[in-house]
Each structure stands twice: as C-alpha cells, then as structure tokens.
Amino acid sequence: MARFAVRVDISHLPGVADPQGATVERALPALGYANVSELKISKSIRLVVDADSPDAARAQVAEMCERILANPVIEAYEISLSELAVS
C-alpha cells in the first residue's frame, strides 16, 4: 500500500460560461493591466489517498470526481498525483 498526494483541478467545460472569471478579467484594465485575456477561475481540491498503485489511486479519484467532486454536465477535471514517503 502506498500513499499519494492528489490534486484535482476542476474547471468549466469549454462553452460553459465562467461569469466569475469574466468579471475579474473586466476589472483588471482598471488597475492598468490591459494585456490580460482568457482569465478562468477553477477550483482545486487536495487530498491524500492510500492505494496499491498510482493507477488505482487515479482510478478511484476519477470515480469520486464523476460521482461528487465535479459535475460532468458543466465541469472538467484534471487529476495530478505524487507518491508520498510513508514514515
């Protein structure tokens, strides 16, 4: 059994409006940053999971994303993980 630090980035699917990102982007020129575009706001979830292998950990987190962590109707998710040294 190994231990993995997992980070899940949850963003809007292409074509789904990101009014939060759009509003922040519109605020930046007022501060003098007129060269910013494509600003998107996403969510990041960090967790630790014990599993037999990186593949098993990734598969479980993907299942958790489909069931609760993300809403596949409007959100995409990206999983990154790294193995932790078990003391």
Add this chain to the structure above:
Amino acid sequence: MTTRVGVLQFPGTNCELDAIHAFEVLGADCELLWHGSASLNNVDVVIVPGGFAHGDYLRTGAIAQFSPVMDAVRVFAAAGGPVIGICNGFQILCEAGLLPGALQKNAGMKFRCEMTELIVASARSVLTSDAEAGQRLCIPINHFEGNYTCDAATLASLQSEDRIVLRYAMNPNGSIDDIAGICNEGRNVVGLMPHPERACETLLGSTDGAVLLRGVLATGLRH
C-alpha cells in the same frame, strides 16, 4: 380527501416553512421530512424547497443529492409521484440526476432578488396542470445560481418533448432559451428557480403562484 405534502428539510434549507404555509392556506396537510429520514411517510407530493442545503458547499445541491431521503425521493419519482424542486430544490434535483442539466452562476454575477414575469411554456406537467400555455405569472426569484445550462442534445430534447414548462419574459440570469422551469420525461418531476410559495397572498404582491401549487395538489391526489 386532503393532499398530504411532504416538504424536505436539509441542514441549511430555509424556505420549508414558507412552502408549508402556502400549501396549508390552499388546504393541504403538510409535514416536514428531515433529510436523514429514509421514509417519505406516504405523502402524496414531495417538495424540495429553497435554501442552501448543506451550505451549498462544493456546488449547489452536490452534497444534498446523497442525503438518505433522496433515495426515497428517487423511488417515489420513478413510481410517478409528483416532486417539485424550487430554487435550491431545482439545483438538488439536477445534481441528483432526476432532471437534466445544471444551474450555474448568473450571467453578470448578480444575486437577483426581484419579481419576474413568467410565461407558462407547457401546461403538461404536475406543476402547470391548472395553468394554460401562454399564461403570464408574476412570481419572485431569489438566487445567485439560476442560470440553467445543458448540452445542445439535451436542449433539443427538452424543446421537442415539450418539457420546458416555464420561461422568463425578461431573462434575469442568462438561462439558456429563457428557461425558468423544466420537467422530466414522466412530467411528474419539475424544477423551477422562481418561488411560487412566495406569490400566493395579496399581501406579498402576487397570488399568481397559487395556480401552480393548486395544480400540484390536484395531481398529488390523483397519483
């Protein structure tokens, strides 16, 4: 016969007493159903009221879909029982997969709390069965995440199957196709963002919500 209305209550629900009041004024017997209960106590109608179930943490309705009472609601809905999700209740029914699509943040990032004019798009649902297609209703909204969205295929089926039941006359939140409310294929599960329970008494500025709630009570008895 009196229709028995069960109103769900999650931690963070805040419109359950308004819903009970409105239905009682219309002659129904109402009871609160705690989200941890696995039974619906044989009610005729289930209302998923507005509020912030489980704090709306993660996403609106994301945690509530897994409350024990929702398993009973799924069984009730599958048997044809009338289920109405109002505001946060609509968000919960979408997350639970009882209705298609999702509700995202309002276009313009504004919390909208105001009277809206609705157009009954279809009278073929448990919610609109006493109304007429084309009828205009003044009913308030009160939400930040009421911007209905779905993929093109889902929208096409909602349109072709006459499952858009309410539209906004003036779209307040960016909802696709001005959608304010939709129903499932069986037409017994309906979700809407406006609050008909807040438009049932003259004192509140409109009584137009009563035609919707009366339709729910009538179909609840027939079920």
